Amino acid sequence: MTSTDETARQPSSIELGRRAFRRRQTIRSVAISAASTVVLAVVLWATIINTPGWARVQQTFFDPEVFWAALPRVWDGFLLNLRVLGFAVAGVLVLSVILAIVRTLRGPIFFPLRFLASAYTDLFRGLPLIIVLYLVGYGVPGLQGPGEARIPAVVLGTVALILTYSAYVSEVFRAGIEAVHPSQRLAARSLGLSHGKTLRLIVLPQAVRKVTPALMNDFIALTKDVGLISVLGAVDAVRAAQIETAKFFNFTPYVVAGLLFVILSIPIIRLTDWYTARLRDREQIGGIV
Amino acid sequence: MSEVVLQLQGIHKSFGDREVLRGIDLTVRTHEVVALIGASGSGKSTLLRTINLLERIDDGQILLRGQDISDPRVPADAVRARIGVVFQHYNLFPHLSVLDNVTLAARHVFRESRQDAEARGIDLLGRIGLAEHARSFPDRLSGGQQQRAAIVRAIATNPELLLLDEITSALDPELVGEVLDLVRELKAEGTTIVMATHEMAFARDVADHVVFLDQGLIAEQGPPEQLFGAPREPRTREFLSRFLS
Numbered sequence: 001m002t003s004t005d006e007t008a009r010q011p012s013s014i015e016l017g018r019r020a021f022r023r024r025q026t027i028r029s030v031a032i033s034a035a036s037t038v039v040l041a042v043v044l045w046a047t048i049i050n051t052p053g054w055a056r057v058q059q060t061f062f063d064p065e066v067f068w069a070a071l072p073r074v075w076d077g078f079l080l081n082l083r084v085l086g087f088a089v090a091g092v093l094v095l096s097v098i099l100a101i102v103r104t105l106r107g108p109i110f111f112p113l114r115f116l117a118s119a120y121t122d123l124f125r126g127l128p129l130i131i132v133l134y135l136v137g138y139g140v141p142g143l144q145g146p147g148e149a150r151i152p153a154v155v156l157g158t159v160a161l162i163l164t165y166s167a168y169v170s171e172v173f174r175a176g177i178e179a180v181h182p183s184q185r186l187a188a189r190s191l192g193l194s195h196g197k198t199l200r201l202i203v204l205p206q207a208v209r210k211v212t213p214a215l216m217n218d219f220i221a222l223t224k225d226v227g228l229i230s231v232l233g234a235v236d237a238v239r240a241a242q243i244e245t246a247k248f249f250n251f252t253p254y255v256v257a258g259l260l261f262v263i264l265s266i267p268i269i270r271l272t273d274w275y276t277a278r279l280r281d282r283e284q285i286g287g288i289v
Numbered sequence: 290m291s292e293v294v295l296q297l298q299g300i301h302k303s304f305g306d307r308e309v310l311r312g313i314d315l316t317v318r319t320h321e322v323v324a325l326i327g328a329s330g331s332g333k334s335t336l337l338r339t340i341n342l343l344e345r346i347d348d349g350q351i352l353l354r355g356q357d358i359s360d361p362r363v364p365a366d367a368v369r370a371r372i373g374v375v376f377q378h379y380n381l382f383p384h385l386s387v388l389d390n391v392t393l394a395a396r397h398v399f400r401e402s403r404q405d406a407e408a409r410g411i412d413l414l415g416r417i418g419l420a421e422h423a424r425s426f427p428d429r430l431s432g433g434q435q436q437r438a439a440i441v442r443a444i445a446t447n448p449e450l451l452l453l454d455e456i457t458s459a460l461d462p463e464l465v466g467e468v469l470d471l472v473r474e475l476k477a478e479g480t481t482i483v484m485a486t487h488e489m490a491f492a493r494d495v496a497d498h499v500v501f502l503d504q505g506l507i508a509e510q511g512p513p514e515q516l517f518g519a520p521r522e523p524r525t526r527e528f529l530s531r532f533l534s
């Protein structure tokens with residue numbers, strides 16, 4: 001609520017003094033951190049430039065001409081990564097929520113389902129992603145008959161990513177679901193909400209809020225791992241960079257691809273911070289600690 | 290005599306080896322306020338949860354307006370929608386605004402339009418002085434305001450019966466009054482209420498009928514003047530003397 005004073009009250013001199021002090025403090029901290037950042041950057045820069053191999057490294061990894069020449073191809077590949085990422089995120093969300101819900105079902109009737117879900121998460125959290133990629137990427141086509149149209153490598157790669165990441169993300173969701181106080185469920189059922197509606201309207205929204213930071217962490221990891229579909233031959237940013245590298249006899253295209261991935265992850269990270277701050281602000285009483 | 294809303298016949302309930310309810314018979318009529326009193330662990334909360342089908346009984350029958358709701362063929366969600374409940378704490382949903390809390394059942398159980406449900410929700414919140422907090426989230430409210438909002442949520446769909454389980458015991462003493470005043474108003478409007486409480490003065494003042502539970506059995510019941518003024522059972526006397534001293 002906003003101030004309800006009838007007349008706009010003048011702050012006391014003590015409060016004015018406190019505000020002035022806080023302002024000075026803020027200016028000082030900003031100045032200190034800016035200065036130290038600049039100093040650190042200069043020191044790093046000077047150190048690297050003065051290493052004996054710098055000139056050679058600069059040529060093979062940071063060649064501006066190669067950078068611009070390789071960018072269009074790598075960018076095209078990167079667009080493929082983005083599409084794969086979109087499908088993978090959607091697939092992971094759906095599959096992991098289902099897995100998490102199945103694992104939290106109680107009662108003996110659900111034992112087989114629960115068992116299957118936990119066996120699944122154990123298996124796919126243990127398997128290295130690269131092996132899942134090979135198994136799906138080369139194993140599934142092997143199952144097809146000789147006349148059938150081949151499933152594209154991108155699709156298989158996306159499936160492999162979904163399989164692996166769902167195992168991780170479902171554990172995050174499960175932790176969130178179990179962190180919702182049981183009385184919330186009781187209160188919802190008391191209103192006459194069905195089991196499914198209680199899950200959808202009461203439990204899951206609270207669970208998601210509790211685990212958003214952990215969830216985003218996994219999705220940021222996923223933004224990088226979409227680059228691994230290149231091992232199946234899909235021409236994504238990494239594969240394109242590889243091709244360009246061979247063309248120019250220069251590693252700069254990899255740096256291009258790396259930069260693109262970093263630029264992709266930064267907005268996701270910022271978005272997460274903003275979102276969690278907003279939730280905290282809206283649903284909890286503020287404080288200074 | 291007015292119509293019977295709730296009838297309990299020989300309710301038994303055990304947790305493992307522990308028999309918590311050992312044959313409870315109770316009749317609640319329309320517009321009646323029944324207070325359940327008794328020591329901690331005597332089974333008050335368990336009894337309220339069995340009425341609301343949150344706990345499955347081991348024997349006996351629960352009749353809500355003559356319908357046997359303890360029959361497994363009766364859909365539990367539909368029964369719960371006819372009964373309002375307020376617990377001791379953690380009542381409101383923290384991720385929903387106060388208004389969304391109040392209108393949740395109307396919209397998602399009774400499938401009313403958002404407009405209708407919200408109009409009535411705002412009206413109800415206005416009556417308890419919380420209209421300006423309708424769009425706030427529960428954490429912004431005081432404990433007393435939260436508990437009053439929880440009561441409003443429970444009555445928002447005009448339940449046939451309201452169950453209150455020690456709704457003031459988690460509150461600071463100065464907030465208890467405002468919550469109890471709301472219960473008084475509901476009684477004045479004719480709401481049928483079964484409440485577990487440790488507020489003896491309140492039970493004496495508001496209840497039409499007081500039930501003393503002791504170790505899973507009704508040790509004594511009667512009008513408040515009799516039960517508090519001239520208890521017949523030694524156990525009741527002992528319990529009350531501990532409370533009033």
Ligand SMILES: Nc1ncnc2c1ncn2[C@@H]1O[C@H](COP(=O)(O)OP(=O)(O)OP(=O)(O)O)[C@@H](O)[C@H]1O
Nearest residue numbers: 304309327328329330331332333334335336455485
């Ligand atoms: N889910 C449960 N599992 C096992 N035992 C339970 C469960 N719920 C309640 N009990 C036991 O049943 C007995 C009665 O509990 P209940 O909560 O009904 O008492 P109460 O009269 O409401 O007490 P209080 O005044 O402290 O709220 C207690 O001994 C309690 O430990």
Ligand SMILES: [Mg+2]
Nearest residue numbers: 333334335455
């Ligand atoms: Mg209790």
